[in-house]
Amino acid sequence: MNQSFNMLERLIIIMAMRKEAFNEDVRKADNHMTVTKEELIEQLNVDLSHEYGAAIQYSYSASVVSGIYRSALKSFFEEEIEDELGHALYLSNKIKALGGVPTTKAAKVPQPEDVKGILEAVLEAESDTIVRYEKRMKQAEELGLTELATTLEDMIKDETGHKEEVERLLLDERFK
Numbered sequence: 001m002n003q004s005f006n007m008l009e010r011l012i013i014i015m016a017m018r019k020e021a022f023n024e025d026v027r028k029a030d031n032h033m034t035v036t037k038e039e040l041i042e043q044l045n046v047d048l049s050h051e052y053g054a055a056i057q058y059s060y061s062a063s064v065v066s067g068i069y070r071s072a073l074k075s076f077f078e079e080e081i082e083d084e085l086g087h088a089l090y091l092s093n094k095i096k097a098l099g100g101v102p103t104t105k106a107a108k109v110p111q112p113e114d115v116k117g118i119l120e121a122v123l124e125a126e127s128d129t130i131v132r133y134e135k136r137m138k139q140a141e142e143l144g145l146t147e148l149a150t151t152l153e154d155m156i157k158d159e160t161g162h163k164e165e166v167e168r169l170l171l172d173e174r175f176k
């Protein structure tokens with residue numbers, strides 16, 4: 001008797017969970033939304049792992065950059081670390097505030113050894129981040145998360161500044 005009651009309870013819980021998922025899909029379709037809050041949290045966690053990755057990438061780059069560029073590039077890379085960690089802290093707080101669990105995992109970071117390779121890897125990471133944040137900003141707007149959308153816009157400005165700085169460095173004749 002007890003066992004069948006447990007099974008019934010479990011069935012009710014499963015049905016309630018399915019109904020909640022169904023309702024979420026209906027809400028999404030009704031409002032012509034491309035993401036649910038849960039999906040946004042999942043993608044913000046991907047963004048967070050890339051911010052941790054960016055801090056690691058700049059630390060790595062500052063450590064290994066060598067040759068005549070070392071003195072100029074070392075401080076440039078070091079300054080970016082703080083920006084990226086600031087972004088990570090913001091996203092981590094936001095994920096928690098939205099009801100999610102912030103990741104503690106960093107995205108995988110390449111380890112080029114030559115200066116040009118280091119700069120190109122940074123450029124690629126910054127460009128990818130800008131594309132992700134432009135998408136994320138639209139999703140946040142759709143869900144009515146104005147503060148998140150506005151902060152993402154500020155972060156796009158920061159990342160664009162990083163990207164353009166690296167692009168200028170890569171214009172050096174010696175990198176051709």
Ligand SMILES: [Fe+2]
Nearest residue numbers: 051054084087
């Ligand atoms: Fe960042």
Ligand SMILES: [Fe+2]
Nearest residue numbers: 126158159162
């Ligand atoms: Fe950046």
